[in-house]
Amino acid sequence: MDFSLTEEERLLRDTVRDFAAKELAPMAAHWDRTGEFPRQNLEKMAQLGLMGMLFPEEVGGAGTSMLSYVMALEEIAKACAATAVILAVHTSVGTMPIYLYGTPQQKSRYLEKLCRGEYLGAFALTEPQAGSDATKIRTRAKDNGDHYLVSGNKIFITNGGEADIYVTFVVTEPGIGHRGISCLLVDRDTPGFSIGAAEKKMGLNGSKTTELIFDNARVPKENLLGKPGDGFKIAMSLLDGGRIGIGAQGVGIARGAYEHALAYALERRQFDQPIANFQAILFKLADMATRIEAGRLLVYQAADLRDRGKPCSKEASMAKLFATDSAMWVANQAVQIFGGYGYCRDFPVERYFRDAKVTQIYEGTNQIQRMVIAKIINR
Numbered sequence: 345m346d347f348s349l350t351e352e353e354r355l356l357r358d359t360v361r362d363f364a365a366k367e368l369a370p371m372a373a374h375w376d377r378t379g380e381f382p383r384q385n386l387e388k389m390a391q392l393g394l395m396g397m398l399f400p401e402e403v404g405g406a407g408t409s410m411l412s413y414v415m416a417l418e419e420i421a422k423a424c425a426a427t428a429v430i431l432a433v434h435t436s437v438g439t440m441p442i443y444l445y446g447t448p449q450q451k452s453r454y455l456e457k458l459c460r461g462e463y464l465g466a467f468a469l470t471e472p473q474a475g476s477d478a479t480k481i482r483t484r485a486k487d488n489g490d491h492y493l494v495s496g497n498k499i500f501i502t503n504g505g506e507a508d509i510y511v512t513f514v515v516t517e518p519g520i521g522h523r524g525i526s527c528l529l530v531d532r533d534t535p536g537f538s539i540g541a542a543e544k545k546m547g548l549n550g551s552k553t554t555e556l557i558f559d560n561a562r563v564p565k566e567n568l569l570g571k572p573g574d575g576f577k578i579a580m581s582l583l584d585g586g587r588i589g590i591g592a593q594g595v596g597i598a599r600g601a602y603e604h605a606l607a608y609a610l611e612r613r614q615f616d617q618p619i620a621n622f623q624a625i626l627f628k629l630a631d632m633a634t635r636i637e638a639g640r641l642l643v644y645q646a647a648d649l650r651d652r653g654k655p656c657s658k659e660a661s662m663a664k665l666f667a668t669d670s671a672m673w674v675a676n677q678a679v680q681i682f683g684g685y686g687y688c689r690d691f692p693v694e695r696y697f698r699d700a701k702v703t704q705i706y707e708g709t710n711q712i713q714r715m716v717i718a719k720i721i722n723r
């Protein structure tokens with residue numbers, strides 16, 4: 345595999361790096377502290393073509409590769425991990441399903457608006473009793489003529505309340521396990537659909553996470569994505585791509601924490617010299633840099649397979665597992681290098697530490713990633 349960048353890829357990465365440094369990094373602590381949703385970022389990212397990166401120009405996208413997408417996500421996450429997850433969910437599990445499985449009518453109704461950033465996408469799978477064991481969802485969609493009546497609750501929905509379209513997994517035929525799950529596109533203003541409470545989280549505070557409430561919500565049958573019973577496989581195939589993006593988010597968080605720690609170690613003096621002179625600190629920095637590069641290579645490998653249309657479930661799970669465990673590990677080392685200052689909100693590394701934690705949990709916990717990898721290597 346050759347990951348040397350083309351001129352176009354280099355230009356894109358540098359443009360996103362510049363945008364993230366100027367527009368996101370200075371505000372990231374504010375969004376974290378206030379929990380304000382950074383909607384203006386969506387408009388700016390739309391102007392740069394980042395809201396529809398993976399989709400062809402004919403449908404309003406930018407037509408870039410998955411490799412370019414993960415490079416962009418890394419740069420964004422390094423500056424503001426909350427903005428990165430808003431974009432990652434919008435792209436890989438909010439817009440991609442319509443691009444891959446939508447009817448021409450669904451595409452013409454939603455795709456261009458999503459790609460241009462006029463609409464924000466969300467993905468609604470998780471329920472109170474069905475997190476890791478996603479086949480156990482209960483949200484029920486009853487056939488009622490030309491529409492479904494949907495009842496149930498979804499939780500932990502990224503972009504909840506901010507999104508315009510919710511890619512929602514429902515049971516259309518109970519009693520037959522995952523084969524009874526279907527996928528519906530739910531508009532924000534669907535009668536009987538409402539947004540529940542927002543979670544108060546440890547980190548990623550600029551990204552909204554809410555409950556969704558379906559109380560006999562009337563979803564037209566034309567909003568069924570794929571065929572009845574296709575839903576679970578649609579969800580799993582999307583998560584393969586989504587997990588690569590979360591891996592990239594992990595690499596970005598780790599790089600942010602590492603770069604702050606490196607700068608601090610060079611400047612902070614103890615025992616009459618910069619602490620970077622001490623092997624105890626240098627070895628930490630060396631291990632941090634190594635894990636970041638290893639994580640990035642796993643993310644690039646999975647993205648490259650996806651670009652070439654090859655199976656990549658195992659590689660996506662490996663990338664997500666390693667890069668996000670590394671984000672947590674690296675952020676922890678960064679706090680340690682900062683010492684007491686690292687534990688204080690006036691310095692940025694404690695935010696990376698809090699933001700890193702959820703990357704080991706969402707888009708499939710890292711224990712689920714190990715299950716996916718184990719199942720494939722054991723065939």
Ligand code: CAA
Nearest residue numbers: 469475476477478479502577580581584657706707708712
């Ligand atoms: N692509 C397509 N189909 C797939 C697939 C894939 N990658 N993986 C599995 N399937 C199919 C299987 O072929 C099987 O179909 P058949 O029965 O027809 O053969 C079916 O799906 C069931 O698969 P398994 O038997 O492997 O199912 P399982 O119950 O043993 O395991 C699981 C499934 C991997 C544990 C799955 O439930 C899972 O990934 N759980 C984690 C849920 C998750 O990731 N949630 C994330 C929520 S979104 C989010 O977090 C976004 C955010 O906010 C950032």
